[in-house]
Amino acid sequence: MSLNLFCPLSLVVAFMLFGNSFLYAQSQGFAGTWRFDESSSRNVAAAFESGDVRCELHIIPEGSNRMVIEDLADTYVGWRKTELNVDLNGPESTSVWPKGDLPSFSFEAVAIGRDQVVKTKAVEGKDRSAFDLTSYFKVLVSQGTYNIVLRSHYQLSANGDTLTVTETRNSREYNEPAVYVFQRVK
Amino acid sequence: MGKRAGSRRGRNTLPRNSSVAETDRPKPIHCWAMKIGGDWKINGDLPDEALVISLQGLVNRSGPQLYLLYPTKGYDYTNTEAIMAFYHKYHGVDHKTIKTIPEALVKFRKYIRGYIVYDPKLRDSIVLSFTAAGIMDGVVVAPEQIPMMDSLGFKMLVDFRGKFEGMDTTQIYQWAYNHYWNRCSHKALVYLGGAEGDIMQPAIADLGVADRLFFYDLSTEPEAGTQYKLVSMLYGKMRPFSFLFGWHSYMKDTEDSYVTLASHYALRVEGLNTLPNMSFHRWIKLPPGYKFHANHSDLKNPKLEKKIYVSFIQSDGLGLGAWLRPGRGKIPYAWEVNMYWYHYAPGILEFYYHQASPNDFFIGSLSGPSYMYPKAMPPKYLPTALKMASKLMKDLDLNMFEIYDASDSLNRDLPKSIVDDYFKYIPNAIGFVNGYGPAHTFAVKDGLPFISFDYYLPPTRKVDEVVGDLKELATLNPKRPYFLCFHVREYTDVKGVIDIMRHLGPEFKIVPLDVFMKLAGMDPTFKTRYESTKQPVQLFSR
Numbered sequence: 001m002s003l004n005l006f007c008p009l010s011l012v013v014a015f016m017l018f019g020n021s022f023l024y025a026q027s028q029g030f031a032g033t034w035r036f037d038e039s040s041s042r043n044v045a046a047a048f049e050s051g052d053v054r055c056e057l058h059i060i061p062e063g064s065n066r067m068v069i070e071d072l073a074d075t076y077v078g079w080r081k082t083e084l085n086v087d088l089n090g091p092e093s094t095s096v097w098p099k100g101d102l103p104s105f106s107f108e109a110v111a112i113g114r115d116q117v118v119k120t121k122a123v124e125g126k127d128r129s130a131f132d133l134t135s136y137f138k139v140l141v142s143q144g145t146y147n148i149v150l151r152s153h154y155q156l157s158a159n160g161d162t163l164t165v166t167e168t169r170n171s172r173e174y175n176e177p178a179v180y181v182f183q184r185v186k
Numbered sequence: 187m188g189k190r191a192g193s194r195r196g197r198n199t200l201p202r203n204s205s206v207a208e209t210d211r212p213k214p215i216h217c218w219a220m221k222i223g224g225d226w227k228i229n230g231d232l233p234d235e236a237l238v239i240s241l242q243g244l245v246n247r248s249g250p251q252l253y254l255l256y257p258t259k260g261y262d263y264t265n266t267e268a269i270m271a272f273y274h275k276y277h278g279v280d281h282k283t284i285k286t287i288p289e290a291l292v293k294f295r296k297y298i299r300g301y302i303v304y305d306p307k308l309r310d311s312i313v314l315s316f317t318a319a320g321i322m323d324g325v326v327v328a329p330e331q332i333p334m335m336d337s338l339g340f341k342m343l344v345d346f347r348g349k350f351e352g353m354d355t356t357q358i359y360q361w362a363y364n365h366y367w368n369r370c371s372h373k374a375l376v377y378l379g380g381a382e383g384d385i386m387q388p389a390i391a392d393l394g395v396a397d398r399l400f401f402y403d404l405s406t407e408p409e410a411g412t413q414y415k416l417v418s419m420l421y422g423k424m425r426p427f428s429f430l431f432g433w434h435s436y437m438k439d440t441e442d443s444y445v446t447l448a449s450h451y452a453l454r455v456e457g458l459n460t461l462p463n464m465s466f467h468r469w470i471k472l473p474p475g476y477k478f479h480a481n482h483s484d485l486k487n488p489k490l491e492k493k494i495y496v497s498f499i500q501s502d503g504l505g506l507g508a509w510l511r512p513g514r515g516k517i518p519y520a521w522e523v524n525m526y527w528y529h530y531a532p533g534i535l536e537f538y539y540h541q542a543s544p545n546d547f548f549i550g551s552l553s554g555p556s557y558m559y560p561k562a563m564p565p566k567y568l569p570t571a572l573k574m575a576s577k578l579m580k581d582l583d584l585n586m587f588e589i590y591d592a593s594d595s596l597n598r599d600l601p602k603s604i605v606d607d608y609f610k611y612i613p614n615a616i617g618f619v620n621g622y623g624p625a626h627t628f629a630v631k632d633g634l635p636f637i638s639f640d641y642y643l644p645p646t647r648k649v650d651e652v653v654g655d656l657k658e659l660a661t662l663n664p665k666r667p668y669f670l671c672f673h674v675r676e677y678t679d680v681k682g683v684i685d686i687m688r689h690l691g692p693e694f695k696i697v698p699l700d701v702f703m704k705l706a707g708m709d710p711t712f713k714t715r716y717e718s719t720k721q722p723v724q725l726f727s728r
Contacts, residue, residue, distance in 0.1 A: 143663040
């Protein structure tokens with residue numbers, strides 16, 4: 001085996017050995033409980049007439065480059081949880097959301113129907129402290145349904161204590177995107 | 187912006203929207219008025235406020251003698267001065283002013299048997315002191331007011347200081363039930379909730395004292411255990427369609443749990459705890475032959491365009507919100523009518539019907555003859571409730587009706603069977619609106635629409651955000667016409683809504699609610715949808 005060939009191969013092997021664990025480490029960086037910080041957020045609503053109040057994100061690593069993002073809204077009668085399966089740089093993943101209001105919208109005329117399947121594609125950023133998530137799903141509106149493409153940019157702060165999620169969607173014109181800020185619960 | 191047509195006007199010397207000869211007006215009423223309103227703190231101004239309100243209940247039992255002037259700013263109901271001015275002009279009500287509490291006590295001495303002393307350390311003792319005041323013909327006082335009462339020659343009827351030490355809330359109201367329930371009138375109850383902590387705003391207590399009602403402050407949340415059991419027992423003792431006055435406690439339970447439990451017993455919820463002067467208003471009778479005339483548009487040949495039709499309804503009933511604030515009358519706007527006032531306070535309704543501009547429209551509310559949740563109500567009572575609502579709508583010349591049901595806290599939608607009941611038992615409606623925040627129940631029957639709100643304007647949303655929301659709704663609902671029913675929380679005045687609409691293009695067209703209904707029935711671009719079969723959303727404990 002020539003040295004010229006060995007070098008690239010060793011890199012591949014090294015990546016196979018350590019790359020996934022590095023991605024795992026990255027998802028570990030996002031992992032944890034994140035408390036919604038309304039005062040730092042912009043162009044979003046924290047509370048809805050229905051009584052739902054946006055509260056927390058739980059980001060749970062699931063090995064390799066996968067994680068689950070739990071979006072928890074506090075309702076009068078308990079937490080309502082929306083789970084999103086994320087596969088960083090992996091193939092499109094799917095999730096099923098509970099029916100009800102949609103936290104990503106700051107008003108309530110759109111809702112998720114029963115057992116709505118959400119397809120998600122996640123691409124990690126260059127600095128590995130960020131990733132872009134594109135979600136595809138259908139919402140109920142008064143005239144029927146509408147196909148939403150929701151683009152979310154997840155950005156960790158340098159010290160890892162603040163998570164900023166910047167969102168845009170295909171149904172809305174933006175002067176400024178919606179910016180959700182979360183603080184790590186230690 | 188839409189135009190309305192076909193409003194009816196009375197003669198210049200009469201309230202507009204009335205049809206009665208001036209000679210039929212009742213005889214002059216001479217009464218007294220006092221200003222009220224401080225910080226409502228238990229250790230602040232509440233002692234004076236509670237005393238005066240309980241006194242008002244006693245003296246107004248035999249006639250409209252004492253009217254309280256609440257602040258015109260910073261209080262839920264800012265209309266007390268305006269209504270008195272109306273009564274003066276159209277009902278011959280003259281008032282003299284009482285400036286001090288001792289002056290009032292002396293003037294109305296013959297109505298006062300004595301006083302009830304509450305324990306300032308125990309909020310529940312203040313609540314039940316109003317029950318005692320009603321059945322013992324006494325006024326409610328704090329310990330520091332005892333010298334004043336004694337110096338004026340009044341005797342102590344009950345002293346609650348230390349009486350309930352070691353007892354919890356349930357035990358206190360159980361005690362009150364054991365000792366007072368049989369002496370109370372059972373035509374209504376008063377939930378003296380609302381603001382809690384060191385604040386109490388018991389304006390509704392005049393009505394409760396006047397009618398010798400039972401007051402309570404018990405949680406309607408099932409998790410509240412003994413409190414919930416006791417309040418359920420109280421509700422179970424009421425005849426169906428009895429009234430629940432006051433309001434739920436903002437610290438104990440929720441509006442949803444309160445109205446759900448009340449509806450389970452087919453009781454009629456009427457807020458708020460801050461509603462003033464009800465013992466006075468019921469004496470102001472409509473002149474013989476008086477009929478309410480609401481504004482109605484000419485619906486014969488409405489022009490249907492490929493527009494986004496927007497119609498506004500202000501939340502939470504007449505008496506709250508933007509009526510007296512800037513902008514009213516500039517655009518078509520609908521107002522939720524507290525229909526029970528037809529019997530309990532017709533003069534207030536007359537005031538609003540009189541003041542209504544050609545752009546002010548009225549809609550019957552809420553869900554039944556009062557605030558009720560149809561899904562929580564035993565099905566056998568729903569037809570009766572809706573027939574009662576229908577009758578009140580006829581009496582008040584209303585032809586649109588609003589429904590709100592939050593008995594399922596995650597779902598504001600209605601099943602088809604209940605929607606059908608609304609069409610069946612309120613046949614005089616030309617349309618229905620459902621929700622508070624947006625909901626997803628839509629239907630059409632014989633050209634009459636059943637529509638849910640598509641937008642709710644909370645007090646915190648900024649103009650540019652709302653404009654963005656409305657434009658997004660226009661994208662999400664691409665067919666034209668698009669019918670966008672818009673619920674405005676009472677904190678936003680009409681001028682604020684006009685400011686929002688100015689940022690939208692000519693595709694958005696504001697129309698009166700009845701025109702909106704008519705057009706929606708003609709071309710229902712919304713999708714018929716009902717509450718789906720019950721499938722509970724899984725929730726997680728906090």
